[in-house]
Amino acid sequence: xxxxxxxxxxxxxxxxxxxxxxxxxxxxxxxxxxxxxxxxxxxxxxxxxxxxxxxxxxxxxxxxxxxxxxxxxxxxxxxxxxxxxxxxxxxxxxxxxxxxxxxxxxxxxxxxxxxxxxxxxxxxxxxxxxxxxxxxxxxxxxxxxxxxxxxxxxxxxxxxxxxxxxxxxxxxxxxxxxxxxxxxxxxxxxxxxxxxxxxxxxxxxxxxxxxxxxxxxxxxxxxxxxxxxxxxxxxxxxxxxxxxxxxxxxxxxxxxxxxxxxxxxxxxxxxxxxxxxxxxxxxxxxxxxxxxxxxxxxxxxxxxxxxxxxxxxxxxxxxxxxxxxxxxxxxxxxxxxxxxxxxxxxxxxxxxxxxxxxxxxxxxxxxxxxxxxxxxxxxxxxxxxxx
Amino acid sequence: xxxxxxxxxxxxxxxxxxxxxxxxxxxxxxxxxxxxxxxxxxxxxxxxxxxxxxxxxxxxxxxxxxxxxxxxxxxxxxxxxxxxxxxxxxxxxxxxxxxxxxxxxxxxxxxxxxxxxxxxxxxxxxxxxxxxxxxxxxxxxxxxxxxxxxxxxxxxxxxxxxxxxxxxxxxxxxxxxxxxxxxxxxxxxxxxxxxxxxxxxxxxxxxxxxxxxxxxxxxxxxxxxxxxxxxxxxxxxxxxxxxxxxxxxxxxxxxxxxxxxxxxxxxxxxxxxxxxxxxxxxxxxxxxxxxxxxxxxxxxxxxxxxxxxxxxxxxxxxxxxxxxxxxxxxxxxxxxxxxxxxxxxxxxxxxxxxxxxxxxxxxxxxxxxxxxxxxxxxxxxxxxxxx
Numbered sequence: 001x002x003x004x005x006x007x008x009x010x011x012x013x014x015x016x017x018x019x020x021x022x023x024x025x026x027x028x029x030x031x032x033x034x035x036x037x038x039x040x041x042x043x044x045x046x047x048x049x050x051x052x053x054x055x056x057x058x059x060x061x062x063x064x065x066x067x068x069x070x071x072x073x074x075x076x077x078x079x080x081x082x083x084x085x086x087x088x089x090x091x092x093x094x095x096x097x098x099x100x101x102x103x104x105x106x107x108x109x110x111x112x113x114x115x116x117x118x119x120x121x122x123x124x125x126x127x128x129x130x131x132x133x134x135x136x137x138x139x140x141x142x143x144x145x146x147x148x149x150x151x152x153x154x155x156x157x158x159x160x161x162x163x164x165x166x167x168x169x170x171x172x173x174x175x176x177x178x179x180x181x182x183x184x185x186x187x188x189x190x191x192x193x194x195x196x197x198x199x200x201x202x203x204x205x206x207x208x209x210x211x212x213x214x215x216x217x218x219x220x221x222x223x224x225x226x227x228x229x230x231x232x233x234x235x236x237x238x239x240x241x242x243x244x245x246x247x248x249x250x251x252x253x254x255x256x257x258x259x260x261x262x263x264x265x266x267x268x269x270x271x272x273x274x275x276x277x278x279x280x281x282x283x284x285x286x287x288x289x290x291x292x293x294x295x296x297x298x299x300x301x302x303x304x305x306x307x308x309x310x311x312x313x314x315x316x317x318x319x320x321x322x323x324x325x326x327x328x329x330x331x332x333x334x335x336x337x338x339x340x341x342x343x344x345x346x347x348x349x350x351x352x353x354x355x356x357x358x359x360x361x362x363x364x365x366x367x368x369x370x371x372x373x374x375x376x377x378x379x380x381x382x383x384x385x386x387x
Numbered sequence: 388x389x390x391x392x393x394x395x396x397x398x399x400x401x402x403x404x405x406x407x408x409x410x411x412x413x414x415x416x417x418x419x420x421x422x423x424x425x426x427x428x429x430x431x432x433x434x435x436x437x438x439x440x441x442x443x444x445x446x447x448x449x450x451x452x453x454x455x456x457x458x459x460x461x462x463x464x465x466x467x468x469x470x471x472x473x474x475x476x477x478x479x480x481x482x483x484x485x486x487x488x489x490x491x492x493x494x495x496x497x498x499x500x501x502x503x504x505x506x507x508x509x510x511x512x513x514x515x516x517x518x519x520x521x522x523x524x525x526x527x528x529x530x531x532x533x534x535x536x537x538x539x540x541x542x543x544x545x546x547x548x549x550x551x552x553x554x555x556x557x558x559x560x561x562x563x564x565x566x567x568x569x570x571x572x573x574x575x576x577x578x579x580x581x582x583x584x585x586x587x588x589x590x591x592x593x594x595x596x597x598x599x600x601x602x603x604x605x606x607x608x609x610x611x612x613x614x615x616x617x618x619x620x621x622x623x624x625x626x627x628x629x630x631x632x633x634x635x636x637x638x639x640x641x642x643x644x645x646x647x648x649x650x651x652x653x654x655x656x657x658x659x660x661x662x663x664x665x666x667x668x669x670x671x672x673x674x675x676x677x678x679x680x681x682x683x684x685x686x687x688x689x690x691x692x693x694x695x696x697x698x699x700x701x702x703x704x705x706x707x708x709x710x711x712x713x714x715x716x717x718x719x720x721x722x723x724x725x726x727x728x729x730x731x732x733x734x735x736x737x738x739x740x741x742x743x744x745x746x747x748x749x750x751x752x753x754x755x756x757x758x759x760x761x762x763x764x765x766x767x768x769x770x771x772x773x774x
Contacts, residue, residue: 047631055513069632075631082448083449083467134408243462244434247449247453
C-alpha cells in the first residue's frame with residue numbers, strides 16, 4: 001500500500017442557500033480543491049462523491065457524472081457513495097483505497113448535500129431513512145428521539161447531566177463563531193443552552209445539529225507524487241478505516257457505545273501506529289451533543305462514561321487536552337449530511353497546515369476525523385499527519 | 388493486480404412482489420450467492436451494494452449496513468453505490484478493484500431495487516432523476532422520450548426501422564419466456580410488437596423495459612483462492628471498466644453512440660487482451676430496444692449504423708453470431724434498476740458454467756456484460772471467462 005497525501009482542500013460555506021443548486025455547490029468545492037492543489041481537472045483519474053439523499057432532497061440522482069461533467073472530468077470513473085451521514089467519509093475511504101492500492105494516481109473526493117429545499121418535516125422524514133424505517137420509522141422515532149434515548153441511557157448508566165450536553169453546545173458554538181464558513185456563527189451561554197426549546201427530552205434545539213446546504217472536496221495523490229503538485233504543506237493519511245454495525249438501535253446490546261466506532265478506532269490506531277493520546281485534535285460527528293460525548297469515549301480520549309465531565313471541564317475546548325471540533329462541529333458549522341465527512345478532513349488539513357487563523361491549535365501534527373452514519377450503522381475514521 | 392473469480396451467484400426472481408421488502412429481496416440474493424459459493428457470511432470481508440433509488444421508492448436509506456445486518460456480515464465495510472441504472476455494475480467494479488488490488492480476499496457484491504411500491508407516474512419521475520432534471524426534467528422529457536430521440540436520430544442517420552427495434556423485442560421476449568426468473572415470460576410476434584401502444588414515438592410498450600422488483604448477488608475472491616471454495620466451475624474476470632460522460636443528452640455531440648460505452652469497451656478489450664469477435668455471448672443494457680441496437684454497435688459486434696439489420700437478421704439471437712441477452716434482457720427479464728448490473732453477471736456466469744438449461748448457448752467460454760447509467764452518463768463493462 002502506498003502512502004496517500006491530501007494536496008488540496010476546498011469547501012463552500014455551510015448554510016441555507018436557496019439560490020444554489022446541489023451540483024453547483026459540489027462543483028464549487030471541487031474547483032476550490034483543484035485550485036488549492038494547483039492542478040486542472042484533466043489530472044484527475046477518478047471521482048468519488050459522497051451524498052446521502054440528493055434525489056430525495058432535490059429530485060436529481062446520478063449525481064457523480066452530473067457533477068463531474070460540470071467540474072470538467074467526464075470520461076473517468078465517477079461514483080456516488082451513500083452511507084447515511086457517513087457518506088462523505090465513505091467516499092473518502094474508497095478514494096483513499098484506490099490511491100493507496102495503486103489503482104489511480106490522482107483522485108478527487110467530494111461530499112455534498114442540499115437540504116433546505118424541503119421543509120423541516122420533509123427533512124426529518126428523509127433523515128429518518130438513515131435509521132430503521134420498518135421499526136423506528138413506523139414507531140415515529142426520528143433521529144432526535146433515537147439520540148435522546150442514547151442520552152437518557154448514558155445519563156442512567158454514567159450520571160451524565162444536561163449541563164454536560166450543554167457544555168458541548170457552548171464550546172462548539174464558540175468555535176463555530178470564529179469559523180467564517182460556519183452556518184451558525186453565534187456564541188451561546190450555558191444558561192441559554194439549558195433553556196433551549198425541547199426537541200426530544202433531554203435534547204433541546206441546542207443539542208441538535210443544523211439542516212444545511214454545502215459541499216467539500218479534497219484532492220489525493222500518492223505521497224511520493226506530492227512534491228510534483230505542491231512544494232509544501234500537505235497532509236499524509238496515517239489511517240483510513242470504515243466499519244459497520246446493524247442499523248436498528250434496538251439490535252444493539254449497548255446503546256451508550258457504537259461498536260462500529262470502537263472497531264474502526266482500534267483498527268485506525270493500529271494502522272497509524274499511534275494511540276488516542278498521540279492525537280492533537282479531532283473533528284467528531286456531533287450530530288447531537290450526546291454523540292460527541294460518546295465519540296470522545298469510543299475514540300479513547302477519555303474513559304467510558306467520563307465524556308460528559310471531560311467536556312464540561314474544558315478538556316475538549318481550544319487549549320484543552322484534545323481540542324474537538326475546532327471548526328464548530330455539525331452543531332455550529334452545520335451538517336449538510338453528505339458533505340460532513342469530507343468537510344471534517346478539510347477542517348483538519350487547515351489545522352495541520354497551521355492555517356486555521358484564530359481557531360488554530362498549538363499542537364497540530366496529528367488530527368483525527370470520525371464520521372458516523374445513522375445511529376452507528378456506519379463509521380469512518382481517518383487519521384491525518386502534517387507533512 | 389490479482390485475477391478475480393466469481394465463485395457464487397444468487398438471484399431472486401424479477402417481478403412485482405408487493406409483499407416483499409427491498410432489504411428482504413437483497414438478503415435473499417446474498418444468501419443464495421453464499422450458498423452457491425459454499426461459504427458462510429463470516430468469510431465476507433466487504434459488502435458492495437448497488438442501488439439506484441431505494442430511498443425514493445421505499446423511504447429506507449443507509450441500505451448497505453441495513454442489508455448487511457440481515458445477511459449476517461455487520462462489522463465489515465458496507466457501502467451503497469449509485470450510478471443510476473449502472474449502480475449494480477458500479478458496485479461490482481469497486482468490489483472487483485478491491486479484490487484485484489489485494490484490499491480484501493472475499494467480497495459480496497449485490498444489487499437491488501424495489502420499484503412497484505410506487506405508481507407508474509411516481510416511478511417515471513424517480514427514474515427521470517437519472518437524467519438532467521434541471522433541463523430534460525423541466526422540459527418534461529422522461530427516459531422514454533430521451534431514448535425516442537435517440538431512436539429517431541438513429542433512424543435518420545442510418546435508416547434504422549421500427550421493424551429493427553421490434554425484432555429486438557421479439558428476440559428478448561423469446562429468450563425471457565424460457566427464463567424461470569424473468570418478469571414477463573411471454574413470447575410476442577413481430578406484428579404484436581409493431582402494433583404496441585405508443586409510449587414515445589417511435590417507441591411502443593414493447594420497446595421499453597419493465598418496472599420490476601428484484602435482487603442479485605455475486606461472491607468474488609482471488610482466482611488463486613478459488614479452489615479453496617469450489618472444486619470447479621467458476622468465472623474469471625478478464626476485464627472490469629467503468630467510464631462516464633456528461634449527463635444531459637443535449638451536451639453530447641452525437642446521440643447515436645455513447646462515448647462512455649465506446650471508451651469502456653476499448654479499455655475492457657485491451658484489459659482482456661481480446662476483441663469483440665472473441666466474445667461468445669453478451670448481456671447488454673436494453674432499457675429500450677434502441678439501446679440494445681446502439682450497444683451492439685458501440686461494443687463492436689457490428690459496424691456503426693448496422694445494429695438494426697444485424698438484430699433483424701437474427702445475428703443476436705440464440706444460435707446467432709453473438710447471442711445477446713439470452714436471459715431475456717431488461718425487456719423481458721425485468722429491470723429492477725440497481726439489481727440489473729449484478730444480475731447480468733449472474734446470467735453470464737450461468738451460461739459460462741453451462742447451466743442455462745434450454746437457453747444454453749453452444750459457445751460459452753467468454754461473456755461480456757454492458758451496464759448503462761441514464762442516457763450514457765455511466766457505463767460499466769465486465770468481461771468474464773469460464774474457468
